[in-house]
Amino acid sequence: MPLPxxxxxxxxxxxxxxxxxxxxxxxxxxxxxxxxxxxxASEKLERILEACANHPFMQSDPAMARQVAAFRMRLLGF
Numbered sequence: 001m002p003l004p005x006x007x008x009x010x011x012x013x014x015x016x017x018x019x020x021x022x023x024x025x026x027x028x029x030x031x032x033x034x035x036x037x038x039x040x041a042s043e044k045l046e047r048i049l050e051a052c053a054n055h056p057f058m059q060s061d062p063a064m065a066r067q068v069a070a071f072r073m074r075l076l077g078f
Contacts, residue, residue: 016068019057023072026051041078042059043068 010013012018026048030037049069052058058065 004044008049014056014060016064018058019052019055020068020072022052022055023048024067024076027076042071044078045073 012022030044030048030051037044049058049066052065052069055065057068
């Protein structure tokens with residue numbers, strides 16, 4: 001289920017930085033709501049991308065959004 005994401009000032013931006021922030025928030029939310037989920041990395045990635053489906057960057061450039069997500073996953077240690 002897609003989640004609403006707003007930057008600090010209540011806006012969304014169609015860029016990689018805004019998407020990275022939304023991805024990180026969705027990641028944290030998933031871990032809080034489903035600790036011990038048992039998903040492998042690829043499954044968790046798909047769940048988080050589904051949660052970010054409404055983000056303007058995900059809608060306008062899904063291939064680049066996936067690359068940003070993969071980068072963020074490495075930074076998050078997954």
